[in-house]
Amino acid sequence: VLVFQVKQEVDKLLELKAQLGDDQKTKFILKCPKGTRDYNPLQMSIREGVFNTIIKCFKRHGAETIDTPVFELKETLTGKYGEDSKLIYDLKDQGGELLSLRYDLTVPFARYLAMNKITNIKRYHIAKVYRRDNPAMTRGRFREFYQCDFDIAGQYDPMIPDAECVKLVAEILSQLDIGDFVIKINHRKLLDGMFAACGVPDDKFRTACSAVDKLDKTFWDDVRMEMIDEKGIDPVAVDKIGEFVKLRGGIDLIDELLQNEMLKSKKEAIEGLEDLRLLLKYCDLYGVLDKVSFDLSLARGLDYYTGVIYEAVLKGYAHTPVAGSEEESVSVGSVAGGGRYDGLVGMFDPKGKKVPCVGVSIGIERVFSIMESKAQASNEKHRTVETEVYVVSAQKNLVEERMKICRELWDADIKTESAYKKNPKSLDQFQYCEYSGTPLAVIIGTSELEQNVVTLRIISTREEKEVPRDRMVETIREELAKLSSAS
């Protein structure tokens, strides 16, 4: 019995030990933080292509670029984002300054202008921003994501820079070739005039705006409830708003609204409508009128907009809320947004000096996902390295000879790789060429060394030729030129 008891105790201990071991193994979770992701080489090569298209467009419009730190003093961000401020990531206070990760690129830009007393500039900025949102990652929403911003700061004449932003978005979305799109436009002054006309008190304009902004993701009934129950807006006013936000159209609608009995008496509404009319005229001159839709339900969440607002939506992915769907709906089609913010720089200036600004932000995570799906669907091989020549050993103990050739090719600016094993197998070396899409192989064996030549192989055709060692670089350049002109 004693022996049995001891055995039982030992078993128990062993079990405990096993549990302990398991615990230690599973304790460490190997993952990216919630809402973030790595980019693998294929994704990076797609990303590089998207960025190149966008940067080319920014430069075509004469923009220069700046960069700002990933975090700002917390107070720089305070009071700029309205109800979205709760999504800001703060850093731990370690006896220094209170810091927050940037939430967008617009506020750092305004801080930069005020700090450096810059009164006019056209700049782009491509960088990651951070929002502690509840991410629906399968739909391309993340907590860390790229924004590509283009802004024009300066005291100019009405709608000239504003129209260029619309033109720019149309160029970028056309060139990215991700399907048809529409650029919705509206105006904060029109919204304010409309709220006033409907009977919303002044101090509830911004919160009413926030509610209307949700119309691309949810139903009017829900927005209506939010305005009445949460925001305490008079139901009569809310129902009047409901009639306006249904409207969308073009110049005809603007003309109609200019005659509207409710709006006519509101100076702000009229100013907004006049701006929009001029904007549409300029869009026509820029050849993008067919891409633009004046839409009274467009509100934009952020507090700092003061004039025209924009949002570009991909038509194939536009969201229509489905009645009875339990799932939270997300407007996945939105790929760009922006507007005019004439007061933001003044918030940073010690004397409140204003610098009028207008800009757009391309939100490209959705674009990346579409491009990725396209790349997966197509049969074309997407290269992730640009290697032009692979140096192959045909026999053993030639690592040093391969190194000499690599050196010669690298020094001649030819993209070259060779195996990191001393004696790699022939098959492995050629397979790497095929797999990586490397077009040429330089092959050396003892006979090549004796004759002071190399064998040059074209991987796609398996054609081979002997080349004198002192003509190797020259011949490779010729073959690469031939291959690139053929493709």
Added chain:
Amino acid sequence: VLVFQVKQEVDKLLELKAQLGDDQKTKFILKCPKGTRDYNPLQMSIREGVFNTIIKCFKRHGAETIDTPVFELKETLTGKYGEDSKLIYDLKDQGGELLSLRYDLTVPFARYLAMNKITNIKRYHIAKVYRRDNPAMTRGRFREFYQCDFDIAGQYDPMIPDAECVKLVAEILSQLDIGDFVIKINHRKLLDGMFAACGVPDDKFRTACSAVDKLDKTFWDDVRMEMIDEKGIDPVAVDKIGEFVKLRGGIDLIDELLQNEMLKSKKEAIEGLEDLRLLLKYCDLYGVLDKVSFDLSLARGLDYYTGVIYEAVLKGYAHTPVAGSEEESVSVGSVAGGGRYDGLVGMFDPKGKKVPCVGVSIGIERVFSIMESKAQASNEKHRTVETEVYVVSAQKNLVEERMKICRELWDADIKTESAYKKNPKSLDQFQYCEYSGTPLAVIIGTSELEQNVVTLRIISTREEKEVPRDRMVETIREELAKLSSAS
């Protein structure tokens, strides 16, 4: 007297009010967080040039690229950096995961490999890292700074990838053209063998390494004191170490040390020396032996190195500690560093499966400062925009005609700007062309419109010619080609 008293009181109140007003104004501090900075357009254009050189070199060696989030789970970074861990920036815990900003790109890379079960890859990664260091910003040290990392992961033969890292650093530093440099090399196994031979107990190897690492910034006497007083290492052992860390040289020194009575019996030291001998041989084949110096005082601060270690120093900026100087000395000349870390990926793998890695990190903040000084010293104008054509109104009320021309040029992929004012002054428009370096202007006035032509002006020569409107794009392309082949 009463009147006087009242006046006094009023003056006091006014003074208090003025102080209060001033206080409120100075309360908001308009600045970047400590140790960070903005990049203006000129700095960005220099940065773009440096990155292009580096990326070109990485691609020449067949590397692909990845990206990882700016923050990692705190535990991913825990236990990887030894004494430097105190410099990590933590995020505020807001009921989610504990997160930290990345301290380097190596640990995220190792996490990426383990998470995706990748056993071989050659990748580069260019991104910002974060260290809450006490920055000496005038010397080009920041809390937010770029690293450009190149790493080779995989089970390969000794020193073949390691030598390519040396070759790559030599190529990059030569091509950046920032003066002469030396790549110091040493080996962690040799250091460990040396510590053992001198009588340092095993569990003090890493802390001894940290102390020796300071030799590029401070005197041996200070390092000696630290090892004895702070780290509790036997003074006899420390003085033996002092003799070794003086040594630097090439293959001769390696051969000498292989015969050294103290080291001979230490297997690790011999393995390290054999590796270094092979590395120098391969460096010779790669044509970079003259850039390499075997230096026993090189230790590298980070815990994770297991083999060869490197550090590249610009000779013009190498630091020599000055006796009696109160100021903390900083090694400003160091522009690249790295080494072999065969155990790091295994720390993340649930089964401890190892993936041997070697890599280098180019720390380019110092390179940026040197390039900036060079740009300032030279008289050449550095363009920050790439605009090719500026569309000029010669008279009033031509904004719509300018817009039509801009549209045509943008749609033909010609980089074009025009004034954002309705009626800009002629002088302002031409001054912008000169100032921004725009080579061509398209000028329109009523006579041009009547004749359906534009006037094309070459800004540098002030030469003008009339061009039929339907040949405008073609003629601009020809003129741009001429100008670029002439320069």
